[in-house]
Amino acid sequence: MPDDRSTDEPPITVSRRTALAALGGALGLGAAGVYAASTLATDDGDALAGDFRREDGQSAHLEVNYAGSPVLGSLEADLRLFYWSDYQCPYCKRFDVDTLPKLAENHVATGDLAIVFLELPVFGADSDVAAAASKCAWRVARDDDPNAWGRWHRQVFAQQGDKNDGWASEDRLYEYTRGVDGVAEDELRVCMDERRDAVTAAVQEDVTTAVDDLGLRRATPAFAMSNVTTGKWLGIPGAQPYETFEKVVERLQET
Template sequence: MALDTDITRRRALLAGGGTLAFGGGVAYLASRPDSNSSDETYIPETSNRSDETTGFGAELAGRPIAGDLDAPIDVYYWTDYLCPFCARFEAETLPRLGREYVDAGTVQFVLLPYPNIGSYSMEAMVWSLCVWDVVADETPAAYWNWHHRVFERQSDAESNSDWATADAFATITDETTDVPLADVEACREERSQDIQDSIQGDLALGQSAGIQGTPGFVIYNREADAAGRIVGAQPYDNFADAIEQVRNA
């Protein structure tokens, strides 16, 4: 699968012109698994909070971040817990990507909400951001355990959307070590509307960068102000090639 070699500036990407869409325009690999997949759970070695608005325009306040805040490359990951292709990325590509780029200090990996699949997509993202808010300072690994348990629950379900209910998310939260359900519920009760309002900014940024569904990714070189876009559950090699192209821009 050939990769385009033209790296665009951030401004061009957000303006919709000259965009770099890695992966030869193939959006989803629904029938070809990644030969390097391991079906393991990835828990980052380092997680951080940040209140920064990055050069790309991503507002990081309240958003889960894996990796070193000083990493030269940002990977923005727009996701939806009801998205089956996101579950595929999480199982097949993220573990190796995390080990070789995030834990190595090359990539700061930022999870951004893009609720677009079902009626509970937005509420699922409120759960996610409340869990992060509750545990990020003391036990950030608990957030990633929770995050992966949600995708595992989706993968085990007979339907891609019917499984997603308040009861299901409460059960996952209650069963995840170091994630206090009462505190997460309090966050949902007190901050749900504010969180939903903030998610509109994530949606707008993704859409301005050409992200029309999930999973969607932008790879951004902070120093060079260079960026590229990946659409869909691409295999590890496509991500590695894209990161290196943007890194060397």
């Protein structure tokens, strides 16, 4: 059964899809490497350093398709962080609140890192609906105001309740959308009505890439960080603190 628990598993270093070495000792991960409990604050503004943008094509080494997914930062960056999440996952919300802003400030804004946001619904029907709605929200916002998707994304996480208690139902997602500048509720509804098959297929492509192609666990959050120059990448399992991502950045930047 899929879960969203944090984990003390070490990242895995690979080149393409062949494992090279485990980094548990090198990165110093262990029981202390997972998140401690923290109070989550919500963010209603454009708090992330850097801008969201539309990109097409796919990553050269991991073959992750950018089309249909928001990218934070420039693909001119040497490092790419691929981030799979589920809106019903509390550890995904924790990453978004505690760690993502630091990565954006310290690495996206400096041009070192681009972050690609992908879907990995694991908790049933409401997770599936939220993932499809996220893809639709991006379709609505990506050409005129890509940062509006970031506001929508944070708005949904800010409403997070217990899994499958109805907070992430389609009707509730439309309610949240009314409070997001740049994502029109009527346009989101049209996308969900008329483009449901297409966005559902895009979500499934995200899942297939993570689980079948890259061999990541079907658990959230899930990450893969790659160096586009060397072709090396690290899978980062579960909810890890900011310091772990810093160590992964340092390791991948080594020549």
